[in-house]
Amino acid sequence: MRARSAITVNDRPDAVYSAWRDFECLPRFMDHLESVSVTGHRRSHWVAHGPVGTTVEWDAEITEDVPGERISWRSLEGASVENAGWVHFRPAPGDQGTEVHLELEYSPPGGALGSVVAKLFGEEPNQQVSDDLRRFKQILETGEIARSDGSPLGSRNRNQVHQHDAHPSPDDDQPRTTAGSGPEVRS
Amino acid sequence: MRAACWMGSTSVEVRDVPEPRILNPRDAIVRITSTAICGSDLHLYDGYMPTMEKGDILGHEFMGEVVEVGPGAASTISVGDRVVVPFTISCGACLACTRGLYSLCENSNPNAAMAEKAFGFPTAGIFGYSHLTGGYAGGQAEYARVPFADVGLLKVGPDLSDEQVLFLSDILPTGYMGAEMCDIEPGDIVAVWGAGPVGQFAMASALLLGAERVIAIDRFDYRLEMAAVRTGAEVIDYEHVDVNEALKELTGGRGPDACIDAVGMEAHHGTGAIQAYDRVKQAARLETERPHALRQAITCCRNGGVVSIIGVYGGFADKFPIGSLMNRSLTIRAGQCHVQRYMRPLLEHIEAGRLDPTFVITHRLGLEEAPGAYETFKHKQDGCMKVVLTPGA
Ligand SMILES: NC(=O)c1ccc[n+]([C@@H]2O[C@H](COP(=O)([O-])OP(=O)(O)OC[C@H]3O[C@@H](n4cnc5c(N)ncnc54)[C@H](O)[C@@H]3O)[C@@H](O)[C@H]2O)c1
Numbered sequence A: 001m002r003a004r005s006a007i008t009v010n011d012r013p014d015a016v017y018s019a020w021r022d023f024e025c026l027p028r029f030m031d032h033l034e035s036v037s038v039t040g041h042r043r044s045h046w047v048a049h050g051p052v053g054t055t056v057e058w059d060a061e062i063t064e065d066v067p068g069e070r071i072s073w074r075s076l077e078g079a080s081v082e083n084a085g086w087v088h089f090r091p092a093p094g095d096q097g098t099e100v101h102l103e104l105e106y107s108p109p110g111g112a113l114g115s116v117v118a119k120l121f122g123e124e125p126n127q128q129v130s131d132d133l134r135r136f137k138q139i140l141e142t143g144e145i146a147r148s149d150g151s152p153l154g155s156r157n158r159n160q161v162h163q164h165d166a167h168p169s170p171d172d173d174q175p176r177t178t179a180g181s182g183p184e185v186r187s
Numbered sequence B: 001m002r003a004a005c006w007m008g009s010t011s012v013e014v015r016d017v018p019e020p021r022i023l024n025p026r027d028a029i030v031r032i033t034s035t036a037i038c039g040s041d042l043h044l045y046d047g048y049m050p051t052m053e054k055g056d057i058l059g060h061e062f063m064g065e066v067v068e069v070g071p072g073a074a075s076t077i078s079v080g081d082r083v084v085v086p087f088t089i090s091c092g093a094c095l096a097c098t099r100g101l102y103s104l105c106e107n108s109n110p111n112a113a114m115a116e117k118a119f120g121f122p123t124a125g126i127f128g129y130s131h132l133t134g135g136y137a138g139g140q141a142e143y144a145r146v147p148f149a150d151v152g153l154l155k156v157g158p159d160l161s162d163e164q165v166l167f168l169s170d171i172l173p174t175g176y177m178g179a180e181m182c183d184i185e186p187g188d189i190v191a192v193w194g195a196g197p198v199g200q201f202a203m204a205s206a207l208l209l210g211a212e213r214v215i216a217i218d219r220f221d222y223r224l225e226m227a228a229v230r231t232g233a234e235v236i237d238y239e240h241v242d243v244n245e246a247l248k249e250l251t252g253g254r255g256p257d258a259c260i261d262a263v264g265m266e267a268h269h270g271t272g273a274i275q276a277y278d279r280v281k282q283a284a285r286l287e288t289e290r291p292h293a294l295r296q297a298i299t300c301c302r303n304g305g306v307v308s309i310i311g312v313y314g315g316f317a318d319k320f321p322i323g324s325l326m327n328r329s330l331t332i333r334a335g336q337c338h339v340q341r342y343m344r345p346l347l348e349h350i351e352a353g354r355l356d357p358t359f360v361i362t363h364r365l366g367l368e369e370a371p372g373a374y375e376t377f378k379h380k381q382d383g384c385m386k387v388v389l390t391p392g393a
């Protein structure tokens, strides 16, 4: 499975790069991730949402890191779901900020775990990655993730189909102010 | 709290719903003191805008008092501020916002992917205006949550009444933008299709921007009369005269220098057969618009003139007169209003007495009366031009 997308962020390449390089923040905007913990200079431990409440975990290492320009990473040997990703940052022409080009690659190992990748990215992987980038841009440009009554969790592909009615939800049903880290709301 | 909810095609109910809460740091909660019904709401009411959900709170023209502020907006907004809320939800920081294109904000629509599928690129969030524009609860309610409150609220002092400033939320800026897009020069004659509140403000703005004369086109006498009395417009009743001929006569055969479409997707057509053609196609979703006014605005415009579209369209139109447009070097300008760009300058016009938007108000009702008000406004009964609702009244 390969997914790619691009977005332009109204900020300097080094600032956009630094925001991405802070891997522990990736789950704030990448829908399939639950957490990333940095375990070493180039190493990190990733936890993703698997099918029905399960998680998939792996260790990853950064394979290329050029400040202000690009970052590549890949899962370490032994990962149950092998995967890799890279992101490039380029100044947009005419002082329009920074182009962010993202590509993710997940190789399903076949068998039961094949469905894990399907779960991680849904039916429209490119769409999901586009929404991930939209949330990344929102955080950088506005400091928060846009939420509405219809989409209380912000831009997320699977919310597009299961919209809440556009009226406020009762208190226990909606995430609070910490963007992206609230409980999942499913209707 | 009480709120006017969309319950399906031509069905509005005032219901009990939970009160809004701060969800994001830059949010504010506004207690609504005045809220209006817009021609845009009629497109939702009549079921022509896709992606409405049963229970959605309607309303995008509202103002009130700030009762709660998130930490991210606290440096500019305080509890107790009296504010007008622009219908466009805009972050103020993206490229579109920094260029003044607030209705194209890149960060305010959580359903951007949906809008992208419909339009090619997404557009901004809008209050109470379908899930394509974000699924935000609207302002025909007692309270509303306003995201990006630091960019999205216009503070107003106590000297002006609600009625004087309420329309800064939408229709006054919209009418103004419709006229501004015409690049009016001295001597210009501007024709406006639709003498509803938006059309009235487009005419008033065209004169303010230096137009020589304005011409109103509609079929309701009381609306044409308001245009004549309030802005000195010449009027054309399209049910009784050939609009093209009448416009030529009024412009020495040249045609209007600029034509404004303030009608939108539910235009009515005087000729039964054409109305029926578009109605059937629209009902079958083969065509999402009934673009009679737009077609006419294009074919009637002077060679090399400007057609400014502020009437709302949602999808695709048939029999679009592209040949007339292309061969005659017309310019098309269009958009949902970039409200934040116009609020302050227009407030100054109101303060200085150069604009008084209150003349369009014909119905002052309580929020509970919303269902009947939609019917009256839709059918243009009882001389209805603009309805203002007061929550808790
Ligand atoms: N662009 C924006 O940001 C924006 C903002 C607000 C409203 N709008 C749109 O502006 C339009 C008008 O809004 P309103 O509140 O004045 O609505 P309204 O319903 O009060 O007025 C519409 C008028 O158009 C007239 N009309 C219908 N068919 C016509 C035709 N073929 N030729 C001439 N006139 C015709 C009707 O008789 C009516 O008087 C709507 O489409 C609304 O959605 C756009």
Ligand SMILES: [Zn+2]
Residues within 6 Å of the ligand: B038, B039, B040, B041, B060, B061, B087, B170, B171
């Ligand atoms: Zn409106």
Ligand SMILES: [Zn+2]
Residues within 6 Å of the ligand: B090, B091, B092, B093, B094, B095, B096, B097, B104, B105, B106, B107, B108
């Ligand atoms: Zn913006």
